[in-house]
Amino acid sequence: MDKFGVYNRLVETIAEDSVYVDELMSKHTSFKIGGLADILVLPATVADIQTTLEVCNEKNSECFIMGNGSNLLVRDKGIRGVVVKIADNFSKVVVENDRVTAQAGVLLSTLSKLVANKGLAGFEFASGIPGTLGGAVAMNAGAYGGEMRDVITGALVIDRSGKIMKLGIEELELGYRSSIIQKNDYIVLEASIKLREGNINEIKKIIKDLTERRTTKQPLQLPSAGSTFKRPPGYFAGKLIEDACLKGVRVGDAQVSVLHSGFIVNVGNATAEDVIDLIGLVQKVVRDKYEVELHPEVRIIGEV
Numbered sequence: 257m258d259k260f261g262v263y264n265r266l267v268e269t270i271a272e273d274s275v276y277v278d279e280l281m282s283k284h285t286s287f288k289i290g291g292l293a294d295i296l297v298l299p300a301t302v303a304d305i306q307t308t309l310e311v312c313n314e315k316n317s318e319c320f321i322m323g324n325g326s327n328l329l330v331r332d333k334g335i336r337g338v339v340v341k342i343a344d345n346f347s348k349v350v351v352e353n354d355r356v357t358a359q360a361g362v363l364l365s366t367l368s369k370l371v372a373n374k375g376l377a378g379f380e381f382a383s384g385i386p387g388t389l390g391g392a393v394a395m396n397a398g399a400y401g402g403e404m405r406d407v408i409t410g411a412l413v414i415d416r417s418g419k420i421m422k423l424g425i426e427e428l429e430l431g432y433r434s435s436i437i438q439k440n441d442y443i444v445l446e447a448s449i450k451l452r453e454g455n456i457n458e459i460k461k462i463i464k465d466l467t468e469r470r471t472t473k474q475p476l477q478l479p480s481a482g483s484t485f486k487r488p489p490g491y492f493a494g495k496l497i498e499d500a501c502l503k504g505v506r507v508g509d510a511q512v513s514v515l516h517s518g519f520i521v522n523v524g525n526a527t528a529e530d531v532i533d534l535i536g537l538v539q540k541v542v543r544d545k546y547e548v549e550l551h552p553e554v555r556i557i558g559e560v
């Protein structure tokens with residue numbers, strides 16, 4: 257890809273301070289890992305996203321969409337093409353009775369506090385998931401018995417040709433950590449959520465309890481991308497990994513967390529290669545011992 261050609265075309269329309277060349281992805285991922293992206297765009301408007309898609313199509317460049325980077329492992333060689341980060345600029349929230357419409361870049365933690373303060377119940381499960389609403393819809397993120405599928409009623413998305421569409425809950429095909437967004441490469445612009453009226457103090461108490469459970473059971477002080485593997489049917493990944501005596505095992509600075517074996521953490525300067533090798537090691541040991549296949553939940557992207 258001719259990155260300067262792409263850059264020059266992008267800044268014809270998009271503000272220069274929103275387009276970065278050779279941006280270090282470790283600055284944009286919760287794992288604090290990842291090489292250089294050729295170009296990173298921080299769109300301020302839907303038109304900026306449409307322009308970026310148009311330029312990528314015209315220049316035959318890959319275009320990867322990210323939110324808060326909390327479920328991503330970016331390889332050490334970085335990303336060839338354009339990364340579009342949908343974050344703070346897309347964080348408008350409108351609440352009408354028990355219905356909420358929010359832009360894709362709002363953080364789940366911010367949104368859960370906002371709706372809690374309005375006495376709306378049903379979103380507590382999402383309070384500690386460190387992603388954006390767009391990422392959560394794409395992943396059908398969930399925790400403690402709740403998932404996005406329970407509260408989402410629809411989403412405004414844009415396809416790779418730049419066409420904006422409204423999708424209802426059925427059309428979103430929200431499954432276990434999967435959705436039509438990932439399958440069809442749609443981009444979430446906003447999502448509609450239906451909650452229920454509740455008691456502010458009770459809602460806040462649930463959030464406090466869930467936060468306590470997370471802080472005592474998850475290695476939140478160390479960089480990670482959350483649960484490394486999806487839950488294999490009939491098992492818990494963390495328990496299988498712990499039973500296979502892999503707790504604390506390291507490859508370079510990537511380590512199976514000593515607090516929660518379901519997490520791989522970056523204990524210093526782990527490379528993506530360290531994490532990928534550790535994922536492979538964990539998969540092999542668990543396969544050999546228990547004949548169970550572990551599939552990464554973390555999305556591994558970038559140049560091989």
Ligand SMILES: Cc1cc2nc3c(=O)[nH]c(=O)nc-3n(C[C@H](O)[C@H](O)[C@H](O)COP(=O)(O)OP(=O)(O)OC[C@H]3O[C@@H](n4cnc5c(N)ncnc54)[C@H](O)[C@@H]3O)c2cc1C
Pocket residue numbers: 286320321322323324325326327328342360384385386387388389390391392393394395396397398399437438442443444445474476480481482483555
């Ligand atoms: C400490 C920790 C705890 C976690 N706990 C949980 C948990 O309890 N439950 C859970 O489900 N996850 C958990 N995660 C993982 C992660 O927070 C979720 O998957 C979250 O939904 C990812 O959102 P994000 O904005 O960071 O997306 P990113 O990591 O940036 O991207 C993830 C995927 O979503 C896509 N995406 C992001 N934004 C958009 C958009 N606007 N439109 C289209 N696609 C988009 C990306 O292309 C990518 O495929 C945890 C992670 C960490 C670090």
